[in-house]
Amino acid sequence: MSVGSERSATTRLLLVAVVTALVVTTGTVAAGWRYWAGHPLIAVPNVGLVVVLTGAALLLRAHPSSRRCGTLLAAAAVSSAVTWLLSYDTGVFPLVGSFAQSMFWLTYGWGLLLYPGNALRGRADRWWVGASAAILLLGQGLTVLVSRPAWNGFSPDVLWPAPLLLDHTAFRTVLDVVTVLYVAVPVAFILLALVRIRAARGLDRVVVGPILVSAGVTALVAAATYPSLMADPSLARLADSVALQGAVSLGAPCALLAVCAHRHLLVATTADRLRARIGSPTPRSVQAALRAVLRDGELRVYYRQDRQDRQDRQDRQDRQDRQDRRDRRDPRDREPEHRRGPGQAEDGGPGPDVFVDLDGRVVDLPAPPAPGGRGTGEDGAVRAGRWYLPVWTPLGELRALLSLDPALRHHRRQVDAAVAAATAAIECAGAQSGLRAELVRLGDARRRRALLGCREWELVGRELDSRARGLADLAAVAGDIERSVAEPGTARALAEIAEGLRAAHGELAAITDGLRPDPVGREGLRGALEHLTTTLRCPSLLRVSVTHADPAGERAMYLALAATLRGLPGADGGPVRIEVRTEARADGTAIVGEVTTGDGNRLGRGAHAGADHVRALGGSISVHRGADGLTTRLTVPCG
Incomplete structure (x- = not known):
């Protein structure tokens, strides 16, 4: 997304947020007007709670990677507003308001566990959501089915189905059991929050972790005071309790809204910040800019090379040709390997993708997913504690592979914005990386050929040295025989033979020395x-x-x-x-x-x-x- 379109989307989102805030404020005030009329000051934080949750939900729903989290927070805001219908104490309103309060705590906690993505992060989170849904909703339903409305603080004539009505003593026993389960829900949530804080980093560790803990503590206080509230229930006490819970809960949603707004601002300015940090695109400047923007000091950019397969085939063919020359076979009798099409493997199929680091060295990386996985939030692979995310060009061509902190998978919107803004720079840097990789391959090829030449000359020199030593030994033997032979003619012949052998030894020694061009x-x-x-x-x-x-x-x-x-x-x-x-x-x-x-x-x-x-x-x-x-x-x- 371009900078202009991102800013236009931000403007539209701000306009929608203002209109939504007005509608939500009106609806919340209308839902609790019976109580707000006598308590205008306490209405401010409770209405603010609904507005702030709605604003955070809008910001999260603006991107597919956090849409489910935004939906749950929006449901929590609606549930908080609907809860105040119980203040009218007539008809079905008390029943709806009671279930809305349970729904508020469920969707609020569920949304916070999802933040900032669309999926729960482990089995413990999923167990908490399932158990909380059963305890909060079924517990509230059981309380309704076995009690009278007056036992819950409402008028006797409100709609209150109770087919399993118990006596008051039995109802108190059921209420004690439900209260224990109510307390267990926020306690488990706080434990999950503490685990999340230990695994979080950056702004999540500083802000989001305390948000989770404060929400859990508020819910725990509300659950712990529930028995005293139900000991002498009345509508006034029940409404006061709900109002106090809303006022105390306001801090965490405000902090959450601030974090969401901050992240949205970062996404809107990603292109400008990347452009300023990259400057002239080079492999190192692109990697340094992405590290700074995504706050991942271990981020790596690996560039795809499409000429490696041809170079490797050419090197293999060169080695085979040299072997053929040694074996005195004509390499033209068969089809050379490198005449296959570019990018094909030995079986004629497409060759594997090859990636290089900033120094042009080939690295072993997991295979990237098919282009169809883009934009789904599921592409990329986690290997050895790193998240490998492919970078595709607008034409669908794989250009690079990013090695990221796996925690960034939960901040997909920021990652997508950074990758989209850096795609053009990555393409430019990829061309430079290709040249550097070519230089590395040429250097490796020269080094291999130089080493092969050195070994071949060593073999030739060793053979000549051996022959020279043999000639020297023969010359020495001929000299010894010459001195031991009394016949003058034979001695002269042996002397000539020894002299010829020494001359041949000198010539071979000179040739051997000439094979060593440097000291x-x-x-x-x-x-x-x-x-x-x-x-x-x-x-x-x-x-x-x-x-x-x-x-x-x-x-x-x-x-x-x-x-x-x-x-x-x-x-x-x-x-x-x-x-x-x-x-x-x-x-x-x-x-x-x-x-x-x-x-x-x-x-x-x-x-x-x-x-x-x-x-x-x-x-x-x-x-x-x-x-x-x-x-x-x-x-x-x-x-």
């Missing part, structure tokens, strides 16, 4: 960096603690550090501190190199030259100034 292959990362620091034009302090790193990562780190260090000027300051270590991260192991100079202006083009070697394998580079000087941090993933 890392010969000396390892530590030895290569130690040799590199001896060639610098400035003093240096080196610390290396790298374990379980692949050769491709070590080579990329060496080349990046070499480019960075060779770009330093001469020794006109303190020593350069170089630290290389292995770090375990959530997405794998990484080699981290840090170069710190005491002079803040000493890093120049070297840092930019080193960035190419790092980023080619999906790494990153950052430069920051601290108390120790200027530090360049190079990160290369290696796992």
